[in-house]
Amino acid sequence: MHTAHRRPTARSSRHAAWAAGVALACAAVLGGCTTAPPPTKPAAHAAPASAADSLGIAFVRVPAGEFLMGSDESPATLAKAFPHADAKRLVDFKDEAPVHRVRLTHDIWMGATEVTVGQFREFLRLSGYVPESVRDGTGAYGFNPDYSPPNNQRADLFDGRDPRYSWDNPGFPQTDRHPVVNVTWNDAVAMARWLSEREGVVYRLPTEAEWEYAARAGSRTRFPAGDDPSVLLTTANTFDSETALRWPRWREQAGAGSDGFAFTAPVGSFKPNAFGLYDMIGNAWEWCSDWYDENYYAQSPAEDPKGPAEGTVRVRRGGSWHSWPLYARSAFRNWNTPSTRYVLVGFRLVREAAVAPRP
Numbered sequence: 448m449h450t451a452h453r454r455p456t457a458r459s460s461r462h463a464a465w466a467a468g469v470a471l472a473c474a475a476v477l478g479g480c481t482t483a484p485p486p487t488k489p490a491a492h493a494a495p496a497s498a499a500d501s502l503g504i505a506f507v508r509v510p511a512g513e514f515l516m517g518s519d520e521s522p523a524t525l526a527k528a529f530p531h532a533d534a535k536r537l538v539d540f541k542d543e544a545p546v547h548r549v550r551l552t553h554d555i556w557m558g559a560t561e562v563t564v565g566q567f568r569e570f571l572r573l574s575g576y577v578p579e580s581v582r583d584g585t586g587a588y589g590f591n592p593d594y595s596p597p598n599n600q601r602a603d604l605f606d607g608r609d610p611r612y613s614w615d616n617p618g619f620p621q622t623d624r625h626p627v628v629n630v631t632w633n634d635a636v637a638m639a640r641w642l643s644e645r646e647g648v649v650y651r652l653p654t655e656a657e658w659e660y661a662a663r664a665g666s667r668t669r670f671p672a673g674d675d676p677s678v679l680l681t682t683a684n685t686f687d688s689e690t691a692l693r694w695p696r697w698r699e700q701a702g703a704g705s706d707g708f709a710f711t712a713p714v715g716s717f718k719p720n721a722f723g724l725y726d727m728i729g730n731a732w733e734w735c736s737d738w739y740d741e742n743y744y745a746q747s748p749a750e751d752p753k754g755p756a757e758g759t760v761r762v763r764r765g766g767s768w769h770s771w772p773l774y775a776r777s778a779f780r781n782w783n784t785p786s787t788r789y790v791l792v793g794f795r796l797v798r799e800a801a802v803a804p805r806p
């Protein structure tokens with residue numbers, strides 16, 4: 448499983464790698480207006496705190512700034528904070544180092560929430576776009592109470608890949624206010640491009656650096672609300688005692704109580720972070736625009752890093768409703784191929800703000 452992490456292959460993902468490892472070891476995420484965000488001069492009267500696009504997606508302004516990206520916590524330190532974690536997992540976070548200073552030179556508008564099922568549905572209706580999981584006929588993944596991960600050779604956590612599962616059916620109830628999942632990186636980019644053409648403003652996925660800066664919102668702790676995994680129970684939707692009822696073998700990895708949601712939560716169910724962003728941690732993983740490179744941090748530019756020029760897998764961030772606290776840390780990096788559709792993975796969009804004149 449660790450080899451798979453170091454050398455991403457066309458179908459590999461860390462999640463699948465963990466699942467395989469766990470299985471072996473255990474035997475193993477309408478309406479609105481068309482108001483365009485104004486140029487973001489940081490004058491008190493100039494820029495509102497939020498705006499909405501034509502699909503009703505609310506965006507909040509994330510100001511330009513600097514932060515320390517990544518983590519260099521040692522396995523020993525992590526072992527103290529996550530005493531139930533397999534020691535082999537704790538050496539697998541070298542890609543989070545070195546901690547390095549990153550400067551983001553432009554304000555951006557970021558989706559206050561993950562893109563919802565309702566917003567994605569409206570995108571499909573207006574654009575005629577067909578999601579990759581439907582177009583290629585192979586479907587997606589889903590929760591099936593009768594599915595037994597350890598007894599399946601693929602060692603996946605969920606049933607699939609099967610045409611009966613899609614963005615519209617991950618096997619558990621989703622309302623239009625839940626984060627859309629089972630959407631590929633390509634689907635997310637298609638939605639951003641369509642919105643860009645429709646509104647004449649650039650929409651895109653966040654870069655990995657923008658994502659972490661936005662998630663941290665000034666924090667340097669493991670999680671935006673602190674270092675102790677218990678903070679997740681009141682601030683994010685992750686793998687908790689409710690989720691563990693369906694996956695009891697990982698009960699020890701779960702949070703020490705319930706966060707109120709066994710599966711996805713309606714977006715915005717928890718308090719926003721200091722930038723006014725909801726669910727950066729947990730609920731649905733969020734696609735980023737970057738290619739993934741485990742060694743990228745050692746060589747990335749200090750200003751507006753955009754990831755390696757090429758790669759085979761795209762970054763996703765933040766953990767999901769099915770992520771253990773260890774994997775819901777602000778610094779944790781994960782990835783999948785651009786055509787991966789999975790029951791835990793969604794996205795949020797960035798709207799590029801007009802650039803204020805430089806002094």
Ligand SMILES: [Ca+2]
Binds near residue numbers: 686
């Ligand atoms: Ca939960």
Ligand SMILES: [Ca+2]
Binds near residue numbers: 561726728729731732
């Ligand atoms: Ca999220």
